Amino acid sequence: MSDFDAIVLGAGAAGLFCAGVAAQHGARVLVLDHADAPGKKILISGGGRCNFTNLHTAPDRYLSANRHFAKSALSRYTAQDFIGLVNAHGIAWHEKTLGQLFCDGSARQIVDMLLAELAKGGGELVCGDAIRDVAHADGRFAVTTSRTIYEARQLVIATGGPSIPKLGASGFAYDLARQFGLKVVHPRPALVPLTLGGEEVLFRELSGVSAPVVATAGKASFAEAALFTHRGLSGPAILQASSYWTGGEPLWIDFLPQAARDWLLDAKRTSPRATLRSALRDALPQRLADVLADRLGVDGMLGTLPDKPLRAAQERLGRWAFHPNGSEGFAKAEVTAGGISTAELSSKTMEASNVPGLYAIGEAVDVTGWLGGYNFQWAWASGHAAGRAIAEAARG
Template sequence: MKQYDAVVIGAGAAGLFCAAQLGQGGKSVLVLDNGKKIGRKILMSGGGFCNFTNLEVGSNHYLSQNRHFVKSALSRYTNWDFISLVVSYGITYHEKELGQLFCDEGAQQIVEMLETECEKGGVEILLRQAVGNIQKNAKFFEIQTACEQFQTENLVIATGGLSMPALGASPFGYKIAEQFGISVIPPRASLVPFTWKESDKVFSNLSGVSLPITASTRHKSFSNQMLFTHRGLSGPAILQISNYWEMGDMVEIDLLPNENLIDVLQELRQSSPKLQLKTVLSRYLPKKLVELWLAQKMLNDQVIAQLSNADLQYLEQLIHRWQFLPNGTEGYRTAEVTKGGVDTDFISSKTMEAKNVQGLYFIGEVLDVTGWLGGYNFQWAWSSAFACAEGILNKR
C-alpha cells in the first residue's frame, strides 16, 4: 500500500492549488481524479478564458449559513496573491467589467500554470481513478480505488459540487462528509438561468434579445444584462439573483433602470401627443420586446395623447416593476455553481479541517460557500486551498 503525506481527491482548481502548495512545502502528495484530464471546469469557465478572480473581493460576495466562515481564508490568501502568481507566469489578463479578470489567451494558461506548480512540488496525479472506499484507523485514512490502495494522514476532499454533471460532477464529497458524521446543507443549482411558466412562454419568441436591467428578490438587487432565451431568462443579472432566489419567490425586474418612464411619457404627452407609444418605448427598449408586450396588453396602436394617468401607472409597473415568477431553474446542467454543501459549522475556518475528524479537510465548492458571479468562486478555491495547505504544513 502506497503512503503519502497528503492525498487530494479532485483535480480541479482547489485540489490542484492545494496539492501544489503542499508539494512545494515538502510533503509527498497524491491527487486522484475520476476524469480524463485535470482542470476540466477551469477550461470551460468564462467562455474559455477563465474569470480567475476579481479586483474587489470581500466576505459580502459570498453566501453561507455561516457568513463569517470565509473571512479568515480570504484574508490570508487574497486576490492580489493569486494575481501575482498569474503575472509571474507571464499570463496576461484583462478586466471585462465589475472587476472581473480574464486570461487574454485562454483558460488553458491557468491549467498549465497549476500543472507546473504541481510539478515543482513533485505532486503525483492519477487520472481515471474512481475512489470506491475510504476508511480511517487510529492514524491513517485508507483509500481504495479500482486497482490500488493508498494511505495518508491527511485527506483533502476537493470534489466540487453538483453543477455541470457533464464534466464529472457528483455527490462524492457530500457522501464522504456524511460518512464521517458531518452535516451537509441541501445542495441546489445556483448562478443558473430561470425557466418560463407556461403562461410566460410567449416570451420565448424574444430569444436572443438582451438589455440592461435591475433584478431584485429577498431585499437583494443586481444590475447588469438580462438575456431572453427559449427556456426562460438568463444573463449576468439573472444568474446573480438566482443565488438569493427560492422556489415560489417573485423576481421584480426593472427593464429601464436608468430612466423614469412616467416622466418621459408625461412630458411627451404635452410636447408630442401624436407620437405612437410603440415608437417612444422603442427608443428605450428592444423593439421586439415592445411590440410583443404592447400587443399582449392591447396597447399596440395607442398614441401618447390617449394615455390616461391610470395607463401611465400601469406602464410604469409593467416596465419598472415587472413581477416575474419563475417556473424553476435550468438545474445543474447549466448552473455555474452549487449552493449548499458541507456544513461549515463542522469545519475549521482557519485550516478547513473537520472539527470532529483529525486529518480530514474540505476545500472549494464542496463546502457551503457560494460566491457571486465574477471570479469569486475561483478566489474561494485558491483561498480555501491555501488555508488547508498551510494548516497541514504547520501541523506538529
Template structure:
C-alpha cells in the same frame, strides 16, 4: 509526478481549481502529496470557464459577495489569500490578462494557461498526480485514512476533499464530497443549482418567443439586486443578471425585473408632455429592443398616442416596467448550473484551516463547501483561498508529525 510508495502526508481528491492549488501549496511547503481525480483531464471546469479564457478572479472580492449559511465563514481564507495574490501568480508566469467588466479578470489567451500554471506549481512541489482512477472507498483509523484508488490501497495521514458539487455533471461532477461529509458525521446543507438560467411557465409563452433578445435590466429578489444584462431564451430567462439572481431564488418565489434601470417613474408622463403625438409603442422602442418593446406593449394593453393616454395609465405602465414580476417555473438544473449553493455545512469546519472540527486531518475545500460566490470570478477566488488555507494546515501538521 508519478511513482513512489503508497503512503502520503496527504491525499487531495479532486484535480479542479481548489484541489490543484491545495496540492501545489502543501507540497511546496514540504508535504508528500498525492493528487487524484477520476477524470482523465485535470481542471476541466477551469478549461470551459469564461468562454475558454477563464475568469480566474475578481478584484472586488469580499465576503459579502458569497452565499453561505454562515456569512462570516469565508472571511478568514479570503483575507489571507486575496485576488491580488492570485493575480501576482498569474503575472509571475507571464500570462497576459484583462479586466472585462465589474472587476472580472480573464486570460487574454486561453484557460489552458491557468491549468498549466497550476500543474507546474504541482510539479515544483513534487506532487504525485493520478488521473482516471475512481475512489471506491475511504476509511479512517488512528493512523489516518485509507483509500481504495483504482486498485491501489492508499494510506495518508490527512485527506483533503476537493471534488466539488453536482453542477455540470457532463464534466464528471459528483456528490462524493457530501457522501464523505455524512460518512464522517458532518452535516450537509441541501444543494441546489446556482448561477443557472430560469425557466418560465406556459402563460409566459410570449416572453419565451423573444429568444435571443437581450436587454440591460435590474433583476431583484427581495432586497438583492443585480444590474446587468438579461437574455430571453426559448425556455425562459438567462444572462448575467438572471444567473446572479438565480442563486437567491427558490421554487415558488417571484423575481422582479426593472426594464428601465435609471429611468424615473414619471418617464412616460414627461414624454407625453414633450411629444404628445408619439405612439406608446414607439416610446417604448426608444428605450428597449424593438421585439421586447412590442411584447411588453402587448402585455400592458396600451396603444395610441401618448397624448390620448391618461397620466394614471402611463404611471401604472412605468411602475410595472420598473418592477415586472415573473414567477419562474424552475431552473435548468445542475446540468446548466455553473456552481452549487449549499454543500458541506460550515458549522463543522474550521474557517481558518477548512479542517473538520471533529475529524482531525479531514478537510473540505472549494465548491463542495457551503460557500458560493457571485458570477464573475468569485468562485475561483474561493477555490484558491480555501485551497491555500487547507494547504498551510496540511503542511504544518505534516511537518509536526
C-alpha cells in the same frame, strides 16, 4: 500501497491549488481524480479564457448559511495574491468588466500553472483512477481506487458539487462528508438560467433578445444584461439573481433602470403623438418593446391618455414580476449552492472540527460566490488555507 502526508480528492481549481501550496511547504501530497485529465471545469470557464478572479472580491459577495465564514480565508489569500502568481508565470490577462479578470490566451494556461506549482513542490497527480472506498482508522485515511490503496494522515475533499455533470461532476463530496458525520446544507443549482411556464411562455418567443436590466430576487439586485431563451430567462443579471431566488417566489425585473422616474409622463408632454409602443421601442429592442406593450394594454397616443394608466405602466416596467417555474438544473448551473456545512469546519484551516485531518474546500463547501471570478477566488483562498494547515501538520 503508497503513503503520503495528504491525499487531495479532486484535480480541479481548489484541489490542485491546495496540493501545490502544501507540497511547496514540505508535505508529501497526492492528488487523485477519476477524470482522465485535470482541470476540466477550468478549461471551459470564461468561454475558454478562465475568469480566474475578481478585483472586487469581498465576503458579502458570497452566499452561505454562515455569511461570516469566508472572511478568514479570503482575507489571507486575496485576488492580488493570485494575480501575483499569474504574473510570475508570465500569463497575460485583462479586465473585461466589473472587476472580472480573464487570460488573454487560454484557460489552459491556468491549468498548466497549477500543475507547474504542484510539480515544483514534488506533489503527485493521478488521473483516471476511480475511488472505490475511503476509510479512516487510527488517525489515518485509506483511499482504495480501481488500481491500488493510498494512505495518508490527512485527506482533502475537493471534488466540487454536482453542477455540469457532463464533466463528471457528482455529489460524491456530500456522500463522503456524511460518511464522516459532517452535515450537508441542501445543494441546489446556482448561477443558472430560470425557466418560464404558464402565461409567461410567450416570453420564450423573444429567444435571443437581450437588454440591460436590474434583476431582483429576495433582497439582492443585479444590474447587468438579461437574455430571453427558448426556455425562459438567462444572461448575467438572471444568473446572479438565480442564486438568491427561491421556488415559488417572484423574480423582479426593471426593464428601464436608467429611465427618469416619470419618463412616460415626460414623454406625454414632449411627444404627445407618440404611443407607449413607440416610446418603448426607443429604449428597448423592438421585439421586447412590442411584447411588453401588448402585455400592458395601454393603447392610443400618450397625449390622449390619463396620467393614472401611464403611471401604472411606468411602475410595472420598473418592477415586472416573473414567476419562474424552476431552473435548468445542475446540467446548466455554473456552480452549486449549499454543500458541506461550514458549521463543521474551521474557517482558518478548512479542517473538520470532529474529524482531525479531514478538510473540505472549494465548491464542495457551503460557500457560493457571485458570477465573475468569485468562485475561483474562493477555490484559491480555501485551498491556500487548507494547504498551509496540511503542511504545518505534516511538519509537526
